Amino acid sequence: MMIKVIVGIVGIIFIIGIVWWFFGKHQVAESTAVIEGQKQRIKINVDGGYSPEKVVLKQNVPAELIFTRKDASSCLDHVVFPDLGINQALPKDQPVTVKIDTKEAGDYNWACGMNMFHGQLKIEPEA
Numbered sequence: 001m002m003i004k005v006i007v008g009i010v011g012i013i014f015i016i017g018i019v020w021w022f023f024g025k026h027q028v029a030e031s032t033a034v035i036e037g038q039k040q041r042i043k044i045n046v047d048g049g050y051s052p053e054k055v056v057l058k059q060n061v062p063a064e065l066i067f068t069r070k071d072a073s074s075c076l077d078h079v080v081f082p083d084l085g086i087n088q089a090l091p092k093d094q095p096v097t098v099k100i101d102t103k104e105a106g107d108y109n110w111a112c113g114m115n116m117f118h119g120q121l122k123i124e125p126e127a
């Protein structure tokens with residue numbers, strides 16, 4: 001009898017956990033590029049997705065996103081910024097610099113070549 005109650009409670013907790021996982025708001029790893037001299041730069045790790053997944057840039061400062069693919073799967077071997085006309089190959093374990101035109105503030109997306117993994121780019125307007 002006691003065991004049934006415990007199993008029932010564990011089951012309910014488990015279901016709540018699954019529901020939370022699917023429908024809860026997940027924190028997205030967000031990073032702001034570091035400004036060095038006249039440029040802003042940020043490194044993005046490509047391994048089962050993008051880390052950070054969301055990058056914040058400043059408007060009108062030349063930006064470089066440095067992607068390094070650690071993931072062996074061919075899924076992630078291209079990074080595509082559809083709105084910016086960028087489709088860049090990412091050889092494994094080789095840092096690849098993607099230059100971003102920051103003249104226009106706004107939100108942009110990037111994705112793998114098959115549009116399965118996604119990242120977000122936010123260009124913040126000048127104050």
Ligand SMILES: [Cu+2]
Nearest residue numbers: 075112114116
């Ligand atoms: Cu893919």
